[in-house]
Amino acid sequence: MSAIKQRVAAISVIASASMAAIKFAVGLAIGSIALISDALHSTTDLLATVVTWIVVRVSDKPADAEHHYGHGKLESLSALGVIALLYVLAGGIAVEAFGRLREGVAPSTITAVPFIVMIVDIAVNYWRARALHKTAKETNSQALAADALHFASDVYGSFAVIAGLALTAYGYAWGDAAAALLVAVVIALLGLRLARSTVETLLDQAPEGVADKARAAISALPGVVGVERLRVRMVGPTHFIDAAVKVPRTLPIDRIEDIKRSAERSVTAALKDADLTFTAIPVALDNEGIRERIMVIARNSGLAVHHITVHDLGGRLTVSIDLEVDGDMPLHAAHDVTHDLERAIRNDFGTDLEVDIHIEPLEPELPHGSDASPQRIDEVRASLVRLASEHGFVHDIHNVRVRDTDAGEIVNFHCRANPDMSVIDVHEHVDEIERALRRTFPSIKRVISHAEPAR
Numbered sequence: 001m002s003a004i005k006q007r008v009a010a011i012s013v014i015a016s017a018s019m020a021a022i023k024f025a026v027g028l029a030i031g032s033i034a035l036i037s038d039a040l041h042s043t044t045d046l047l048a049t050v051v052t053w054i055v056v057r058v059s060d061k062p063a064d065a066e067h068h069y070g071h072g073k074l075e076s077l078s079a080l081g082v083i084a085l086l087y088v089l090a091g092g093i094a095v096e097a098f099g100r101l102r103e104g105v106a107p108s109t110i111t112a113v114p115f116i117v118m119i120v121d122i123a124v125n126y127w128r129a130r131a132l133h134k135t136a137k138e139t140n141s142q143a144l145a146a147d148a149l150h151f152a153s154d155v156y157g158s159f160a161v162i163a164g165l166a167l168t169a170y171g172y173a174w175g176d177a178a179a180a181l182l183v184a185v186v187i188a189l190l191g192l193r194l195a196r197s198t199v200e201t202l203l204d205q206a207p208e209g210v211a212d213k214a215r216a217a218i219s220a221l222p223g224v225v226g227v228e229r230l231r232v233r234m235v236g237p238t239h240f241i242d243a244a245v246k247v248p249r250t251l252p253i254d255r256i257e258d259i260k261r262s263a264e265r266s267v268t269a270a271l272k273d274a275d276l277t278f279t280a281i282p283v284a285l286d287n288e289g290i291r292e293r294i295m296v297i298a299r300n301s302g303l304a305v306h307h308i309t310v311h312d313l314g315g316r317l318t319v320s321i322d323l324e325v326d327g328d329m330p331l332h333a334a335h336d337v338t339h340d341l342e343r344a345i346r347n348d349f350g351t352d353l354e355v356d357i358h359i360e361p362l363e364p365e366l367p368h369g370s371d372a373s374p375q376r377i378d379e380v381r382a383s384l385v386r387l388a389s390e391h392g393f394v395h396d397i398h399n400v401r402v403r404d405t406d407a408g409e410i411v412n413f414h415c416r417a418n419p420d421m422s423v424i425d426v427h428e429h430v431d432e433i434e435r436a437l438r439r440t441f442p443s444i445k446r447v448i449s450h451a452e453p454a455r
Helices: 002-030 033-059 073-103 112-139 142-169 174-202 210-219 253-271 290-300 331-349 374-391 423-440
Strands: 226-235 238-248 274-283 304-313 316-326 353-362 369-371 394-405 408-417 444-453
Touching (some): 033 073, 033 112, 033 142, 033 174, 073 174, 112 142, 142 174, 210 226, 210 238, 253 274, 290 331, 331 353, 374 408, 374 423, 394 423, 394 444, 408 423
Parallel strands (some): 408 444
Antiparallel strands (some): 394 408
């Protein structure tokens, strides 16, 4: 993108220099203030284009330690500088034109040459203006937009010069000065238009419609409840967006991160060049269940809970929770943890709530272990097959693994059950087999089963 901007700006420099020199030479030769004014205007455009060419090379540099938002503001500052040059030129032309209108001057010597020069100038400037405007729009470059406006003003000014030359050729001596005055007015009006958009950017005014596009792109994403606040600012061609987005508080952190990445892609697709700062605001949804609320409370307290049961006793809730704590923690310390959790739950649900918390030792991490011998695995597998056969509801014991650890043996196995059986029934039947296996082999510390639907 930067290469395109630099190439267009470089072509503009060559065109500005060539046409300015030709118009100035012809204007001096025939004594036309309108043509000389137009040449001076083109000279100003040349200076502006050189500045633009330099600026776009610098503004495309990435953000660094001193410029966290990049160097795009340089384009706005260069546009202001060019606007200032335009107004200085417009003022000088207006003063000279008024002087000639008041004092009168000898009519210019009109031939076909100045008309040919102006027609060529119109064609060149029209092509340059279109090329620059297209590139400025594609790259959101204010510097190129300012350059395009200058060449557009050259086109309008050239028509005014032709009109002045024609009036002079028909004997109206004031036509040349009047055309120069009109060129000054055109320059001033177009400069005013550019100044407005440039100042708005420097004042961080949000571009029209951009906030709505960004909000719509974020709001359409799954998992987004709403956008609480959204701010937009432009730095060069980049839209910097700060969005505070509501998400369900029950979502895990990695899911929120996925939403953030999706929001970045969606906003970039909508605006082409965007840098999104995404702030997630967890909110409680109306359809949030009691178990979900308790899980959130426990998670916010950094606690591990499971087996949450809830009963409604005629408008009064009772809650039972299994809380896992460090097995080596003293009972008084563990009781303090349960007391804090109870208080947090009552703060959320109200005081008319019955809470019972069962304390369980947190399963320790067992980094040291090894696979049991094949003979031991066969022994455990045979026992599992026998127990499943006696029980009758579970069958096809497979993928049996036995590991020796410092805390005892750990057994993992897969089995199959009726696919129409409820999860509760499957859990109870498999749990009976696990307990029976531990009774058969007291050295087994833990049994982890995985039930699959029968084929």
